[in-house]
Amino acid sequence: MKLAALDDIVFGYSHFPTLNGISFEIDSGEFVGITGANGASKSTMLKLMLGLIKPWSGNVFISKKNSSGDPLKIGYVPQQIASFNVGFPSTVIELVRSGRFQEKKWYQRLTEKDHILVENALKMVGMWEFRNKKIGALSGGQKQKICIARVLATEPDLLVLDEPTTGMDYESRQSFYEFMRHQVKKHKRTVVMVTHDGEEAGASFDKVIHLEKGEHGEWKCLTLSSCNGHFGQADSLLSSHL
Numbered sequence: 001m002k003l004a005a006l007d008d009i010v011f012g013y014s015h016f017p018t019l020n021g022i023s024f025e026i027d028s029g030e031f032v033g034i035t036g037a038n039g040a041s042k043s044t045m046l047k048l049m050l051g052l053i054k055p056w057s058g059n060v061f062i063s064k065k066n067s068s069g070d071p072l073k074i075g076y077v078p079q080q081i082a083s084f085n086v087g088f089p090s091t092v093i094e095l096v097r098s099g100r101f102q103e104k105k106w107y108q109r110l111t112e113k114d115h116i117l118v119e120n121a122l123k124m125v126g127m128w129e130f131r132n133k134k135i136g137a138l139s140g141g142q143k144q145k146i147c148i149a150r151v152l153a154t155e156p157d158l159l160v161l162d163e164p165t166t167g168m169d170y171e172s173r174q175s176f177y178e179f180m181r182h183q184v185k186k187h188k189r190t191v192v193m194v195t196h197d198g199e200e201a202g203a204s205f206d207k208v209i210h211l212e213k214g215e216h217g218e219w220k221c222l223t224l225s226s227c228n229g230h231f232g233q234a235d236s237l238l239s240s241h242l
Contacts, residue, residue, distance in 0.1 A: 001028040001067045003158055003190055004049055009058035011048060012218075017056065019045060020218035024209050026192060028067045028157075031184045033201055034194045036211030041219050042194045043079055043162050045211070049192075050076060050160065066157040067188075075156030077147050079163050079194075092138070092146055093131040096122055099150040121153040124179070140167045152183075159183065161193045173197060177204040 002025055009022040018041045026032055026049075034042050047053045048060060066072045090098075099121075100114040110118075122128040125145040135143060144164060151159065161180075165173045181204050183189045195201055202208065208224040 001063070002026070002061070003028050003063045003066075003072070004192075005059075005061040006045070006049060007059040007061070009048060009055045009060065011044065011053070011055045017218045019048075020214060020216075020220060022048075022058070022219075022221050024221060024223050026158075026190065026207075028190055029184060029188060030190055030206045031181055031204060032190075032192045032207045032209060033205040034192065034209045034211070035196070036219070037213075038196075040211040040213075042211060045209075045221075046076075046160060046162055046192070046194065050074065072158060073154060073156045074158045074160065075151035075154055076160045077144075077151055077162065077164060079166075088134070088136040090135050091131070092127060092133050092135060093118065093122070095135060095146060096131075096150045096153050099153040102154060117153050117155065121149040124152060125149045141172060144168075157189060159189050159191045161191070163194050163196065165195060165197060170200075173200060177201045180204070 005025040006022050010017050010020050011022075012018045022045060034045065036042055044053070048055055049062070051060060051062060062074075063072050096118050097110060097114070100110055100118060119128065122131055125148055127142065127145050127149060130138065130142065135146060138146070144167070148161070148164060159180075165176055168176065177200075180191050180193065184191055184206075193201075210222050210224060211219045212222060214220045
């Protein structure tokens with residue numbers, strides 16, 4: 001089932017497009033990687049997909065329903081969302097619990113199900129033992145995990161992550177890719193993730209959307225399946241599409 005798609009998108013922040021002719025589809029149950037050089041407008045492409053900004057031209061599609069026919073839930077963790085200062089007053093568990101209030105009216109209290117979902121989300125990212133710590137006292141990588149746990153507690157169908165492994169060491173990154181793969185296979189989620197570590201994570205992805213610079217300086221994309229995911233092939237494949 002198609003959850004999201006961009007069709008011939010053109011967008012820029014000045015008089016010249018930074019993204020030109022962008023087209024791809026994301027299906028339910030896929031683990032999708034978005035890769036490309038620094039400055040390749042990867043975050044901008046995510047925002048276009050989510051409807052946070054409007055394209056100059058082209059069409060953006062986001063399904064209103066998930067594969068079960070229920071309203072589609074989207075969880076989005078932007079880049080550098082974990083930059084809490086040391087004085088941030090919330091504890092870990094308070095922040096993750098706040099994700100459950102999105103489902104409620106202002107006067108409703110959390111139920112037993114809500115508390116179970118919060119606990120499970122923290123355990124999934126390995127942060128349950130830190131639940132009573134102040135967020136400002138955590139490392140950057142730990143803060144990032146907490147932000148992801150908060151989104152997981154909302155039970156999203158589509159999970160969109162912008163460079164979630166920034167600041168993680170190699171082993172932590174590998175563990176994170178496995179964790180996201182588990183979310184796709186076990187929990188039937190669709191995960192879209194921007195990463196600079198395409199070669200590292202390539203075997204984990206079902207699909208790679210790779211941004212390359214076109215001949216006029218704008219960014220274009222090439223979609224690769226995981227079986228073609230040798231990133232050295234992207235240049236030769238892309239040249240035939242420009």
